[in-house]
Amino acid sequence: MRIETVWLGRGGQGIVTATYIIANAAILDGFYAMANPEFGAERRGAPVKAFLTISKEPFDDQEPVKTPDVVVVFDDKLIEPMRFAIDAAKPGGYVIVNTAKKPEEVKRLVGRNDVYLVVLDAIDIARRHVKLDVPNGPLAGAFAKVMGFPRLESIRQAFENQLGKAVEENFAATKEAYETAVVIPPERVDPTAKPRGIISTTSAFLTGPYELVGWAEVNKAGAVYPGTSLPYTTGGWRIDKPVIDHSKCIMCRKCWLYCPDDAVIEAWKEIEGPRGRKIRMKAIEFDYNYCKGCGICADVCPTGAIQMVREI
Numbered sequence: 105m106r107i108e109t110v111w112l113g114r115g116g117q118g119i120v121t122a123t124y125i126i127a128n129a130a131i132l133d134g135f136y137a138m139a140n141p142e143f144g145a146e147r148r149g150a151p152v153k154a155f156l157t158i159s160k161e162p163f164d165d166q167e168p169v170k171t172p173d174v175v176v177v178f179d180d181k182l183i184e185p186m187r188f189a190i191d192a193a194k195p196g197g198y199v200i201v202n203t204a205k206k207p208e209e210v211k212r213l214v215g216r217n218d219v220y221l222v223v224l225d226a227i228d229i230a231r232r233h234v235k236l237d238v239p240n241g242p243l244a245g246a247f248a249k250v251m252g253f254p255r256l257e258s259i260r261q262a263f264e265n266q267l268g269k270a271v272e273e274n275f276a277a278t279k280e281a282y283e284t285a286v287v288i289p290p291e292r293v294d295p296t297a298k299p300r301g302i303i304s305t306t307s308a309f310l311t312g313p314y315e316l317v318g319w320a321e322v323n324k325a326g327a328v329y330p331g332t333s334l335p336y337t338t339g340g341w342r343i344d345k346p347v348i349d350h351s352k353c354i355m356c357r358k359c360w361l362y363c364p365d366d367a368v369i370e371a372w373k374e375i376e377g378p379r380g381r382k383i384r385m386k387a388i389e390f391d392y393n394y395c396k397g398c399g400i401c402a403d404v405c406p407t408g409a410i411q412m413v414r415e416i
């Protein structure tokens with residue numbers, strides 16, 4: 105028996121820790137396991153992925169997984185940009201998604217009727233038990249539920265080994281996910297069918313295959329031409345989004361000053377004045393294409409005009 109998995113998430117969500125926890129627990133249960141994170145120049149919130157292989161037999165190949173048995177998605181907004189990994193899942197395999205959306209909607213987004221779909225609101229579970237936006241414990245619980253291993257006691261021990269703190273909180277989150285994750289079976293599985301694609305080792309790092317450039321086309325001395333960060337819309341990284349109550353805003357612009365992504369903007373708006381009169385004035389707004397939901401603007405606002413509202 106050999107299970108190959110890929111875990112898709114964002115920097116700071118604990119996907120590497122999740123694979124270490126499951127690997128550690130699987131080893132405690134007598135399996136062989138290798139967790140293989142793939143690092144680049146990621147920063148907090150940027151998409152990242154990690155591979156985890158578990159086997160009953162010893163193995164020593166360190167190849168990244170190409171056609172996973174299980175795909176774990178830490179954020180439903182990654183389904184579209186990382187579709188290549190979902191398409192690479194083996195027919196009859198599992199796609200586990202952290203989401204606040206309804207299972208039918210997630211099924212439509214995933215677009216596969218030949219895999220088990222596992223749905224849970226891991227952020228909500230983590231917030232209640234761990235008081236952090238780290239869905240890794242609940243997703244480890246959902247994984248254990250559908251795979252039938254590792255045992256919950258082994259996951260608890262792995263938290264002890266790996267984290268050494270907040271063990272009970274993390275374990276409570278894992279256990280709740282184990283008990284409540286919703287499993288939707290595939291509509292049909294053709295045992296002879298192949299995955300629709302592969303996770304290529306030369307490509308598909310984050311958002312899809314890159315074009316391979318031959319040595320003759322590489323820029324001289326590897327020089328990089330001037331570019332812009334405008335195409336890198338970081339808005340997809342959000343879990344919560346800022347929402348403003350203009351009636352409380354005194355236009356001090358502290359939010360604008362502290363926003364690390366230049367996502368606080370001023371826009372002309374028609375606002376209702378004290379006696380119901382419409383006033384056209386400049387008001388604070390957010391550029392949701394780039395706001396990554398860090399919440400700094402809400403923290404620094406002196407009047408409480410900005411609230412962070414759950415988005416995924």
Ligand code: SF4
Nearest residue numbers: 363395396398399401
């Ligand atoms: S949450 Fe506020 S501070 Fe953070 S990126 Fe968005 S607008 Fe800027």
Ligand code: SF4
Nearest residue numbers: 353354356357359405
């Ligand atoms: S920090 Fe608060 S009060 Fe000041 S401009 Fe921003 S939203 Fe308005």
